[in-house]
Amino acid sequence: MGASPRALRALVLLAGFYLLAFIVVGLFVTVDVVAWTRAPGLAAVKVTVFSALLGFPVLRGVFAFGRTDGDEKAGSPVTEAEQPELWRTVRSLAERSGTRPPDEILLTGDVNAAVSEDARLLGLLPGRRRLHIGMPLLIGLTEQQLRSVIAHELAHYGNADTRLAGITLRGRDSVLRTVAAFQEQEQKRIGKERSKQQRAADKAVRKGKKAKEINTRGAGISYRMMAKPFQAYARCYLRATQSVGRQQELAADRVAARVAGRDATASALREIAVLDAAHDHYMDRYATSGVQAGLLPPRGEVCGGLRHLLADPHRRTALAELRGELPSAEVSPYDSHPPVAERVRMIEALPDDAAATDPARPALTLLRDVERVLVELEGAVLTPEALALERVDWPELTHRAMYALTEEAAEPLRTALAEAGVATGSAAGDLSALLDAADAERLWLIAGHLPKSPEAARATGRAAREFLRPALAAGVTRLTELALVEKGGAYWELSWSATSRLRLPGASAPDPEDIAEAVTVAVRAAVADVPDTAPLRTLATH
Structure with a gap:
């Protein structure tokens, strides 16, 4: 058409x-x-x-017709003096596409490229043209692939698509x-x-x-x-x-x-x-x-x-x-x-x-x-x-971000400990107090202070324990990780190929996957019906 x-x-x-x-x-x-x-x-x-x-x-x-909501995507304009090769590429593609080149090029943060035109008289008259290029495209594509993306967008100019918009x-x-x-x-x-x-x-x-x-x-x-x-x-x-x-x-x-x-x-x-x-x-x-x-x-x-x-x-x-x-x-x-x-x-x-x-x-x-x-x-x-947030390098960002998330995840259990009157204020101390309570058969009294769903709140006996066990195990796992950081110098390690894992310091330290598995096994033993706190106590001494 x-x-x-x-x-x-x-x-x-x-x-x-x-x-x-x-x-x-x-x-x-x-x-x-x-x-x-x-x-x-x-x-x-x-x-x-x-x-x-x-x-x-x-x-x-x-009567709202013709108004704009300022939804133009934010971008950083690049001039021809600053980026001559990019502009030369765009002009060449515009010529080969049979259309007028854009008047402005803006880099954006999206995985996308787009064109716009400030057309007049409902698109009957041409206007100022802008080409938006997402930085992820520049990072992830080859030059020839990017040329095809830009040529595609410029083709919208040649077909009058931007003016009819x-x-x-x-x-x-x-x-x-x-x-x-x-x-x-x-x-x-x-x-x-x-x-x-x-x-x-x-x-x-x-x-x-x-x-x-x-x-x-x-x-x-x-x-x-x-x-x-x-x-x-x-x-x-x-x-x-x-x-x-x-x-x-x-x-x-x-x-x-x-x-x-x-x-x-x-x-x-x-x-x-x-x-x-x-x-x-x-x-x-x-x-x-x-x-x-x-x-x-x-x-x-x-x-x-x-x-x-x-x-x-x-x-x-x-x-x-x-x-x-x-x-x-x-x-x-x-x-x-x-x-x-x-x-x-x-x-x-x-x-x-x-x-x-x-x-x-x-x-x-x-x-x-x-x-x-x-x-x-x-x-x-x-x-x-x-822009006002603190800037840190990637390893520090990974550790501090994971620490904050782990603290948040451990908060319900630490609140339950405080309500039961056994909190100490430190992660290592709270973990030790929790294990002491487990050995004294008071673990489920503390677990009773954890947040509950309406169904869990109505349950009694073994059913109540089964409702609470996943939340208790998750809280103990997070508390153990905090204790390892606080007492053993552990840290979350940056990985570009997998999720961050907790690592202990030292060249001879166990592999992060082994640490994660050891924590899982020790926590499972600690929150069992007949708790065994020894594995978790041993792990917490690292």
Whole structure:
């Protein structure tokens, strides 16, 4: 579908939303006029107020058209003077793609690349263009793979996709904003009704009466019913516009394959799917692992530390296995992109372009002064609160972050010890006091102070013990780890290939896996029905 038919289609869809909105508002006005001419004054006022409340979400969606919510992704701009090779590559790809190059390039922290354009007159006139390139792509792709990604994005310029987004996206936002406004009002009504019924129930209980069950099924029904036609139109709008979006993606893939090579384009799609999973794991388990303890890795490493994960031999082996397994996502009419597997199959079915196979240079070589760029990127994408956190090197971050998590996990047991009157204040002392209590057959009295589910609270005898045993064992394990750190100088060791493990100091210290197994066995013996505390006491003396 060419640019003109797509523009007409977007305009028709947008006009349909306005037509629906004006019909609804017109009905409200008609009802108000009839009420003021035929009903008593008080009834007319009530009808007018009611119609105004229902009509507000519609008007909100209509007059919000054209507004932006500032959802442009944060990024660090790079000038041509700073990064000439990257700009030279982008300009060359734009020329080969038959389109005007971007006016600005921004690096972002996402595993993604995107283009945007500040088009005017709903996309009829071109505007300032921006190309967004995710730093993880520069870190994880080869230069040729990155060229195919950029060529794909530039193809959206050539197809006028970015300019038509001025109509399509803003129209979609108006429809969805209207639906969201109705839902917001509905939730407010439900909340008020719930509070009202809760107050009545509390009052009944105070009087010794049985409280009625809270039921809010009828609350907000007017807003719920009013939202239905707009929800139906939103589904129609999304199905129509997203289907065009999927066609645009396939067209851009073909341009990328022509400009950067078939094999590079197919392999880039495979690699991005793997890179996305690796980046999520890195951000969750490494980059942000110390936030709870007020820590971040060294400057530039929040975005740049992904390099360590991708370079680890064990991780490389695991990621290589993922490359052969394309994501098998379910196809939905509301998806803006075709499934990756479908895109790869389409590209690999293209004729062999016999593209030159240059040495696979890392895409990161396109940047000068990479460390400075990584630091500047963090300044652009991290919040002021995150930027203010303490920076420490990776080994210290790993240990302090794991220590904070272990302290938090051990807190319920240490609170139970305090409530039982046997806490000492130190982890080693608390562990010793717990083991003494176990030898004195008081372990389950202490365990009784642990947090319980309603079902566990009702249980008695052996059943109560079985409910409490997992939480008790987990707490003792964490307390043992803290004691080993406090008394034995143990520390959590950084590993890019596996989860952090507790290690004892010294060249002859046991392997971390052996320590973990020994702790598990000793804790299991200590919390048995007939506790044996000797293994745990021996372990705690290291």
